[in-house]
Amino acid sequence: MIPAQNCATRPVGLAGFGSTLRAVAPALDHRHAIAGSPEPADGWIDATDLRSPAGLDAALGVIRDHHQASAEVAVSYLTAWYAATIVGPAVTAFVLTRRVPDLDPAGISVRCREGGWFDATAFRTRRMTIMHSDPVLTAPVPARIASELITQAGGPVTEQVFPASAYDRYPDSVGPPDSASYPDSVGYPEGITADDPIEVVEAVADVETLRARLVSQIVGHLEPVLADLRPRARLGHAALWGAVAAQCGRAFLLTERVSGDPHAGRLEADAFFASASPPLRARPTWQQFVHRGRPYTGMRRGSCCLAHRVTAEFCTACPFVAAEERENRLREWIDTQGPGGLAV
Template structure:
């Protein structure tokens, strides 16, 4: 991977100007996100509830407090369930705007833990995301000469960069902090992270009407020798004369233990059940 100089200071939160803030704001307006706010913060993190990913992983009282609030909202005190669903929501909040920026404009924000901040609402849910100004881009990007740009030679390099900064830098500390609290093994948590990547690319690709392109990119991010590898398990569903892509997750998030039906992408759900409920296969 060819790397070129960029500005120092990953924790530059000034996102009010181009190019990265503009990319993320365009991504927010480009798709059909329903009631999901893909990217709603383009300024300096201020006020209650904001924490960097690094602070979340190192501050036990902060993380424990968030998990307690999240568990109360979910209606459970089972640590495996609370921790698993918290991780699922956290990873979606971090990955969705980043995937959209990659699919739309081939720009990848730096997801190192010092350069990512989240605002957690009163229920313990990660409601907003902020990232620093550093980003990776291709040589033909109109902002390739920007001092915050890290210019990479190819789309494959962009995929590897995303994998390295997310799975190699951001994810290890998060999983190390959550593992004793979820009482789930590291393999299961890493499989949930694989699922989060595959889900984010599929859901974002569908919302942007660029599904085929997005799922191809997901395969690249999760391919060997990336720091996080695993099968995407995408497959086509045909129902009532229409065709749609869904997937089978590698790990169960334990949502069913809240007394609900299993997710349609859950490995516990049969292929017949998935096909019968095809109109809802985009459910997160």
């Protein structure tokens, strides 16, 4: 076990909803997330479409036809790809900004690409759960303006729309907050715009409560989808939720691309999975090693994704791959990425 040092990730404290998504973008890997309604063309569908039998069967049909996949492989692929598109923005926002976007499918669109995989998420609402310490609430403002932002001292903030920060509420005669007050923030003042608000669902007091909200949002969004997928293939709950858990674990580890901390994502993931089981019992485990003098964390999935039925090869994170082989593969993968490469 590699000891963890300086593993606490400090939130970047960005301004509005769109700025939050831009801050976590490097950790979304080959996917991305946007704020607002996308153009109706170009493969975008409402997340609620996958709750209809016709929509779900159509998505599975694309995967089966494109990859010559069995029903089980198609369901496994769809579960992993869709889950990654949902949990990626939520997990990275939680770790890096201490904000949790609302994952109600009625307010989300996803983009389906050739072959049936999803590469983008659009949040059509700007609803987020934040912390009492969030800069959107703590930026210094005149008393009369502060009274508009917080209903009562120490009390929860519910269903209120805030500008990107208190800076947007300043009269012309009042200057913006001193950026020195936000040593860990990104986007002050350049990132602050009045058209990038946040609709605060709730402001919570501690990280544990915010983490519980993250768990409930992820499970609440994906549980009905997995229930609809379950009868369509001979895959149990452990396999389906294992696919979700793998995407959650990967999202946590990818936060290192923004935080620069090689341990924080793993520790945050451990705390998340402790709160999310059940149903995320088949969680990934970690493979820690040192490569070229630097600590890395790789992942062993808790269930098989069945990719070997299409590619004739087990993926690196597969539970059927021996630890030594996995580490060798990860070392090669790190070297191919160049500076900043991760074992993910």
